[in-house]
Amino acid sequence: MSxxxxxxxxxxxxxxxxxxASRSQSPSPRARMPSFLSLPDSVDAxxxxxxxxxxxxxxxxxxxxxxxxxARLGVKALWICDRSQYKAESxxxxxxxxxxIGLPKATAVGSLAKRLSPTTRVYVYDGAFESLxxxxxxxxxxxxxxxxxxxxxLECGQHCLHLGVPLVQASVHGGTLTAQIRFRGHAAxxxxxxxxGLTRQExxxxxxxxxxxxxxxxxRTTTRPTQSTSHLCAIAGDxxxxxxxxxxxxxxKSVVDQEVEWNGFxxxxxxxxxxxxxxxxxxxxxxRRCYTEGPVADxxxxxxxxxxxxxxDGRLERAAFRVGETCYxxxxxxxxxxxxxxxxxxxxxxxxxxxSRCGDTLQPGPFFTHHTAPSQLIVTQLDRPIRxxxxxxxxxxxxxxxxxxxxxxxxxxxxxxxxxxxxxSLGT
Amino acid sequence: xxxxxxxxxxxxxxxxxxxxxxxxxxxFVLERHLEAAVAGAGGSPEWRHRKSxxxxxxxxxxxxxPNRIRVDQLDLSENLRVVINMRAPVPTRRHGxxxxxxxxxxxxxxxxxxxxxxxxxxxxxxxQILAPSGIFLPQVPANPPSCLCLAxxxxxxxxxxxxxxLTYYALTMQTFQxxxxxxxxxxxxxxxxxxxENAKRIPLTREPFLQRRSAxxxxxx
Numbered sequence: 001m002s003x004x005x006x007x008x009x010x011x012x013x014x015x016x017x018x019x020x021a022s023r024s025q026s027p028s029p030r031a032r033m034p035s036f037l038s039l040p041d042s043v044d045a046x047x048x049x050x051x052x053x054x055x056x057x058x059x060x061x062x063x064x065x066x067x068x069x070x071a072r073l074g075v076k077a078l079w080i081c082d083r084s085q086y087k088a089e090s091x092x093x094x095x096x097x098x099x100x101i102g103l104p105k106a107t108a109v110g111s112l113a114k115r116l117s118p119t120t121r122v123y124v125y126d127g128a129f130e131s132l133x134x135x136x137x138x139x140x141x142x143x144x145x146x147x148x149x150x151x152x153x154l155e156c157g158q159h160c161l162h163l164g165v166p167l168v169q170a171s172v173h174g175g176t177l178t179a180q181i182r183f184r185g186h187a188a189x190x191x192x193x194x195x196x197g198l199t200r201q202e203x204x205x206x207x208x209x210x211x212x213x214x215x216x217x218x219x220r221t222t223t224r225p226t227q228s229t230s231h232l233c234a235i236a237g238d239x240x241x242x243x244x245x246x247x248x249x250x251x252x253k254s255v256v257d258q259e260v261e262w263n264g265f266x267x268x269x270x271x272x273x274x275x276x277x278x279x280x281x282x283x284x285x286x287x288r289r290c291y292t293e294g295p296v297a298d299x300x301x302x303x304x305x306x307x308x309x310x311x312x313d314g315r316l317e318r319a320a321f322r323v324g325e326t327c328y329x330x331x332x333x334x335x336x337x338x339x340x341x342x343x344x345x346x347x348x349x350x351x352x353x354x355x356s357r358c359g360d361t362l363q364p365g366p367f368f369t370h371h372t373a374p375s376q377l378i379v380t381q382l383d384r385p386i387r388x389x390x391x392x393x394x395x396x397x398x399x400x401x402x403x404x405x406x407x408x409x410x411x412x413x414x415x416x417x418x419x420x421x422x423x424x425s426l427g428t
Numbered sequence: 429x430x431x432x433x434x435x436x437x438x439x440x441x442x443x444x445x446x447x448x449x450x451x452x453x454x455x456f457v458l459e460r461h462l463e464a465a466v467a468g469a470g471g472s473p474e475w476r477h478r479k480s481x482x483x484x485x486x487x488x489x490x491x492x493x494p495n496r497i498r499v500d501q502l503d504l505s506e507n508l509r510v511v512i513n514m515r516a517p518v519p520t521r522r523h524g525x526x527x528x529x530x531x532x533x534x535x536x537x538x539x540x541x542x543x544x545x546x547x548x549x550x551x552x553x554x555x556q557i558l559a560p561s562g563i564f565l566p567q568v569p570a571n572p573p574s575c576l577c578l579a580x581x582x583x584x585x586x587x588x589x590x591x592x593x594l595t596y597y598a599l600t601m602q603t604f605q606x607x608x609x610x611x612x613x614x615x616x617x618x619x620x621x622x623x624x625e626n627a628k629r630i631p632l633t634r635e636p637f638l639q640r641r642s643a644x645x646x647x648x649x
Contacts, residue, residue: 151548154547189472195546206548207548210548210581212551281478281546281584282545283472320470365537365572366556366573367538368537370507374506377505400470403471
């Protein structure tokens with residue numbers, strides 16, 4: 001079966017069904033859906049799952065199993081991100097066909113998921129998560145993390161925490177036959193995050209496995225491959241899906257902020273409460289989400305601050321703004337060392353303009369480049385439409401004051417089903 | 429904000445070295461400036477607290493080494509941003525000239541972002557040389573912006589005081605990387621080759637960042 005990929009914003013490509021294949025009948029998940037204990041008869045599990053949107057970071061030995069299970073459940077959408085390709089050794093830990101060796105994992109798993117569930121929208125990205133930006137998984141109801149890359153783990157965890165999207169982390173420890181599932185609800189700033197659970201060894205490994213390019217714009221991460229058996233990886237993937245199912249359908253006691261650990265020696269399961277570490281250095285701010293009627297780029301930053309309730313009583317003076325995936329460049333220099341004000345939000349790879357004296361390209365200086373621009377720095381630009389401050393109009397803007405933050409997105413960027421931050425709207 | 433260290437006293441470094449900086453009292457003027465910067469600090473309470481502690485360390489260092497660094501600007505509104513004047517021998521070469529000129533001081537901006545607490549950062553992401561132009565070091569590119577590369581990767585949570593010391597040692601070539609074939613690379617290949625041929629001039633000084641005065645002997649000498 002050939003599959004057709006189409007471009008999708010934010011770097012993902014959508015996998016489309018082969019028209020021939022879509023003519024063949026695919027069974028409804030309802031045909032095998034059990035009547036779950038404790039789920040009222042009035043609640044239709046198949047219907048709820050058909051509205052569930054799940055994102056995956058890592059579809060290797062653990063993630064692939066989970067992703068395929070969710071496709072069989074007929075979920076609404078899957079976002080799949082994995083930067084690696086199948087190697088010969090991949091056959092030792094994951095149920096792949098030898099023909100798949102050399103294929104990018106995200107595309108391979110996405111294609112399989114689409115074949116299993118043609119009604120599921122499947123989006124794949126065969127690159128590094130770090131290059132996708134903060135809104136990569138903004139439309140997902142839940143994110144499943146199954147990667148060995150600690151830096152990507154942290155970045156994904158940080159984005160999910162800000163967006164209030166629950167994160168399920170599945171991992172294994174081969175030597176002790178242990179599978180571990182951590183479910184982080186990210187409901188409030190008091191929730192635990194990925195960084196809270198980092199061990200000292202992981203922190204050391206984090207630094208040693210990263211290599212940056214000279215300009216610092218790209219990072220190459222070398223991770224050790226999973227040292228485990230295929231059955232243990234499968235168990236971890238299965239357990240992760242079990243927790244997703246329980247969360248989405250509200251089955252049994254809450255699984256939020258809980259770690260489930262299964263051990264193959266004792267054949268016992270242990271459940272531990274996950275709590276925020278007081279000394280955690282991650283930013284635990286959960287952003288309030290709002291949508292603008294028209295394009296957010298048509299608003300001014302003052303409009304945004306006012307709508308967020310961060311305008312009056314001296315709050316605007318303390319506010320700071322993030323405009324999409326751009327940085328605010330205060331100042332740049334050309335090769336002739338002519339310093340010049342830039343005062344624009346510049347995206348990665350975009351030009352900071354030309355020198356007014358010699359016409360050469362201005363290079364932004366790191367000291368004068370701000371990921372988040374304090375309002376005092378952009379006082380004269382607060383009343384201009386945001387699109388005039390950027391090269392490309394952004395589809396989101398964030399305003400924050402002292403640990404409170406409100407995210408504004410263009411309404412058209414909003415998916416058909418939204419959940420309220422910190423709560424699951426998939427139930428009744 | 430322009431800060432001058434008006435302290436007349438010249439205190440000794442704390443007995444436990446740089447880890448004791450937080451206990452170093454600031455003179456009145458620096459204390460007021462720190463308070464003003466902290467009052468304008470943004471971000472979550474934890475981030476504000478961290479920035480305040482880092483800013484105190486920087487000002488304490490400037491008090492302990494008034495002849496080495498002077499803090500010219502301090503801004504905690506979003507990231508920690510500080511402009512520092514450092515007195516140190518720094519090699520420069522004017523565009524088109526072969527003559528090496530050793531400048532006696534350097535002005536640089538240090539920006540510490542919140543992400544630096546969580547994930548490893550590229551070594552060139554913290555310090556930008558503001559003056560003089562034409563710094564002739566392998567770790568500084570020949571063309572703007574004049575970022576100073578302190579290491580291939582810097583670990584998460586690195587302290588500002590450590591960055592300041594790394595900056596001093598890199599500028600004075602007490603730490604250096606002049607091998608163009610090294611996989612970690614250099615920013616200025618011409619400077620690397622030049623310094624390889626003139627390796628006997630390295631380092632530019634052997635003075636430590638902090639100079640501890642020897643304790644007076646009992647006989648008063």
